[in-house]
Amino acid sequence: MGLLYGLIAVGLALIFGLMDVTNFAHGEFLMIAMYLSFFLFAFFAIDPLLSAPLVAAALFIFGAVVYLLIVRFAMRAKANAGMVQIFTTFGLAIVMRGLAQFFFTPDYRSIPHSWLGGKTISIGGIFLPEPQLVGALVSILAFAGLYFFIHRTDFGRALEATREDPGAVALVGIDKNRVFAFGWGLGAALVGLAGAIMASFFYIYPDVGASFALIAYVTVALGGFGSVFGAFAGGIIVGLVEATTALVLPPSLKSVGIYAVYLLVVFIRPRGLFGSI
Amino acid sequence: MDKEFAARRRRDLIIAALLAAIAAATPLFVKDVVVQNILILTLMYAGLSQSWNILSGYCGQISLGHALYFGLGAYTTELLFTKFGVLPWFGMLAGGVVSALIAMGLGYPFFRLRGHYYVIATIVIAEIGLLLFHNWEWAGAAMGITIPIRGDSWLKFQFLRTKLPYFYFALALCCLAWFVTWWLENSKWGFWWRAVKDNPDAAESLGVDVFNSKMGAAAVSAFLVAVGGSFYAQFVSYIDPESVMGFQFSLLMALPAVLGGIGTLWGPVLGAAILIPLTELTRFKFGGSGRGVDLIVYGTLIVLISLALPRGLLSLFSRPKKTGAVR
Numbered sequence: 001m002g003l004l005y006g007l008i009a010v011g012l013a014l015i016f017g018l019m020d021v022t023n024f025a026h027g028e029f030l031m032i033a034m035y036l037s038f039f040l041f042a043f044f045a046i047d048p049l050l051s052a053p054l055v056a057a058a059l060f061i062f063g064a065v066v067y068l069l070i071v072r073f074a075m076r077a078k079a080n081a082g083m084v085q086i087f088t089t090f091g092l093a094i095v096m097r098g099l100a101q102f103f104f105t106p107d108y109r110s111i112p113h114s115w116l117g118g119k120t121i122s123i124g125g126i127f128l129p130e131p132q133l134v135g136a137l138v139s140i141l142a143f144a145g146l147y148f149f150i151h152r153t154d155f156g157r158a159l160e161a162t163r164e165d166p167g168a169v170a171l172v173g174i175d176k177n178r179v180f181a182f183g184w185g186l187g188a189a190l191v192g193l194a195g196a197i198m199a200s201f202f203y204i205y206p207d208v209g210a211s212f213a214l215i216a217y218v219t220v221a222l223g224g225f226g227s228v229f230g231a232f233a234g235g236i237i238v239g240l241v242e243a244t245t246a247l248v249l250p251p252s253l254k255s256v257g258i259y260a261v262y263l264l265v266v267f268i269r270p271r272g273l274f275g276s277i
Numbered sequence: 278m279d280k281e282f283a284a285r286r287r288r289d290l291i292i293a294a295l296l297a298a299i300a301a302a303t304p305l306f307v308k309d310v311v312v313q314n315i316l317i318l319t320l321m322y323a324g325l326s327q328s329w330n331i332l333s334g335y336c337g338q339i340s341l342g343h344a345l346y347f348g349l350g351a352y353t354t355e356l357l358f359t360k361f362g363v364l365p366w367f368g369m370l371a372g373g374v375v376s377a378l379i380a381m382g383l384g385y386p387f388f389r390l391r392g393h394y395y396v397i398a399t400i401v402i403a404e405i406g407l408l409l410f411h412n413w414e415w416a417g418a419a420m421g422i423t424i425p426i427r428g429d430s431w432l433k434f435q436f437l438r439t440k441l442p443y444f445y446f447a448l449a450l451c452c453l454a455w456f457v458t459w460w461l462e463n464s465k466w467g468f469w470w471r472a473v474k475d476n477p478d479a480a481e482s483l484g485v486d487v488f489n490s491k492m493g494a495a496a497v498s499a500f501l502v503a504v505g506g507s508f509y510a511q512f513v514s515y516i517d518p519e520s521v522m523g524f525q526f527s528l529l530m531a532l533p534a535v536l537g538g539i540g541t542l543w544g545p546v547l548g549a550a551i552l553i554p555l556t557e558l559t560r561f562k563f564g565g566s567g568r569g570v571d572l573i574v575y576g577t578l579i580v581l582i583s584l585a586l587p588r589g590l591l592s593l594f595s596r597p598k599k600t601g602a603v604r
Contacts, residue, residue, distance in 0.1 A: 016393075074583070074584060082339065082392075083339065083535055083539060083587075084583050084587045086339075086341075086396075087532070087535055087579055087580075088579075088583045088584055090579065091576045091578070091579030091583065092576065093576070094572050094573075094575060094576030095572070095576035095577055097572055097576075098571070098572025098573035098574075098575075098576060099573060102570060102573065214400065214401075214404065217397055217400075218397060218401060221394055221397045225393060252408070252411060252412055253409075253412055255408060256405055256408050256409070259401040259404055260405070262397070262398070263386070263398060263401060263402070266390055266394050267386045267389070270390050270394060271394065272394065
C-alpha cells in the first residue's frame with residue numbers, strides 16, 4: 001500500500017517537489033486517469049494493465065495543456081504567487097470534479113473482472129494481493145526512471161536550473177515554458193499510470209482524488225521538496241505507518257498516524273527528510 | 278504618522294460605520310427568508326475571512342487549517358451547553374479561549390516551518406482534529422450533536438421563528454473583526470506583522486520579535502474564528518465533524534480575503550459580499566440537478582478571478598502611489 005501512495009506521489013514529486021509549483025488538482029488528475037481506464041475497459045474491453053500506457057499518454061497531453069493554458073499564467077502573477085497557484089489549481093480541481101459529476105454522474109463504478117483484481121499471489125507462504133504487488137513494481141520502476149531522468153539527462157538538469165533561476169536559463173537558450181510544460185506532462189503521465197493501475201481495484205467516483213491527494217502532499221513534503229528519493233522514502237514510510245496505526249487504532253483513524261509522523265518529522269527536520277529547498 | 282494616513286484611517290472608520298448602519302437597516306426591507314439567510318452567511322464569512330486575514334494576510338502565515346478553530350468553537354459551545362448546561366454566551370467565550378490557546382500551543386512547533394511545509398502542516402492538523410472528533414464517542418462521534426430546542430430566547434441564543442437576531446449577531450461579529458483589524462493595523466503589532474510578512478530575517482535583525490508577533494496574530498485570529506464557529510453552531514442548530522471542521526471551511530474563510538485583496542482592511546468584506554451570494558445563488562439555481570453544474574460555475578470563477586486579479590478586487594481601486602506611503 002505504501003508503494004501505491006508512492007506511485008501517486010511520484011508525479012506530484014515532480015510538479016510540486018522539483019518544479020516548486022503547487023498543484024491542488026493532483027487528486028483530480030488521478031480521478032480522470034481512473035475514469036479513462038474505466039471507459040477503455042467498458043467500451044473496448046482493454047484491461048487496465050494494457051491501457052496504462054494509453055492513459056499515461058493521454059494524461060501527458062492533459063498535463064501539458066493545463067500548464068500552458070492555466071498554470072503558466074498563475075506563475076506569472078507578481079503578487080501573492082503562492083496564493084494564486086493554490087487557488088487557481090484548487091478552482092481547477094472543483095471544475096474537474098463538477099465536470100466528472102456532469103458527464104459521468106456521481107455513481108460509484110468499478111471494473112468487475114480484470115487481470116489483477118482480487119487475485120493473490122503466494123511468495124514463500126505469504127499471500128500478497130496481486131494489484132498491490134504490480135503497483136509496487138511499477139512504482140519502483142517509475143521512481144528509478146524519474147531519478148535517472150532528473151539526474152542523468154540534459155532535460156532533467158534544465159528542469160532544475162529553470163526552477164532555480166528562470167531568468168538565467170533564458171540567457172542560455174532554454175525555453176522555460178517548454179521545459180515546464182514537459183515537466184507537467186510527465187508528472188501527469190505518472191499519475192495516469194497510478195490511476196490506470198488503481199482503477200482495477202478501487203471504486204471510481206468523481207471525488208475519489210480528494211482522499212488520496214492530501215496523503216500525496218504529505219508524502220512529498222515528508223521526504224522533502226526537491227528530492228526524488230525523498231518522495232520514494234516518504235511513500236514507504238507513509239505505507240508502513242498506516243499499516244502500524246491500523247493495528248493499534250480503529251481503521252477510521254489510520255490516517256492520523258500518517259499526519260502525526262509528518263508533523264513529527266518536520267518539527268525535527270523543517271525541510272523534510274531529504275529536502276533541499 | 279503622516280496626516281494623509283491619519284485622514285485615511287478616519288475615513289475608513291466613517292465608511293465602516295455607514296456600511297454597518299445600512300446593513301443594520303436591510304432587514305426592514307428584506308423580508309424574504311432565503312435572502313436573509315444569504316445575508317447572514319455573507320456577514321459571517323466576511324467576519325471569518327477578516328479574522329483569517331489577520332494571521333494569513335497581515336502576518337503572511339498562510340493557514341489552510343482554520344477549520345480547526347471554527348470547529349473547536351462550535352464544539353466547545355455545544356458540548357458545554359448540552360452536557361453541562363452552560364449558556365452559549367459563555368461557551369462562545371470558552372471556545373474562543375480554547376482555540377486561542379491551542380493556536381498558540383501549535384505555534385511553538387509550527388512557526389519554525391516555512392513555505393509549503395507550514396501550509397501542509399496547517400491542513401494536516403485540521404484533518405487530525407476532524408478525524409479525532411469523528412471517533413470521539415462522548416462528543417457524538419460521526420453522529421454529531423443536535424442542539425436541543427428550548428424555545429426562543431436571547432439567554433440561550435436560540436430563535437426558531439425569526440432569523441433577525443442571528444442577522445444582528447453576524448453583523449456584530451463582522452464589525453468586531455473589522456474593528457479589531459482596523460485597530461491592530463496601526464498598532465505596534467500591525468507594523469511588526471507586515472515586517473514579518475515581507476522579510477522575517479530583516480525584521481528579526483531590526484529587533485522585531487518575530488516569533489511572538491506570529492503567536493499574537495495566531496491567537497487573535499483563532500479566537501475570532503472560534504466565536505464565528507459558535508455562532509454557526511447555534512445558527513444551524515446541528516453540528517457534526519464534517520460540517521464544522523471540514524477542509525472546505527478553511528478554504529471558504531480564505532477565499533473572500535484572497536478574492537478581495539489579501540492583507541488589506543477591506544478585502545475580506547468586499548470578497549465576501551461578492552463571493553458568498555454568488556456561491557449561494559449558483560447552488561440555489563444549479564445545485565438541485567446533482568450534476569455538478571454549480572461546481573463547474575464556482576470553480577471557473579475562482580480560476581478566472583485569481584488569474585485576472587492576483588492582488589484581489591481592491592487593486593482595481595487603488596491609484597498608483599506618488600509618495601512613499603506607510604503601506
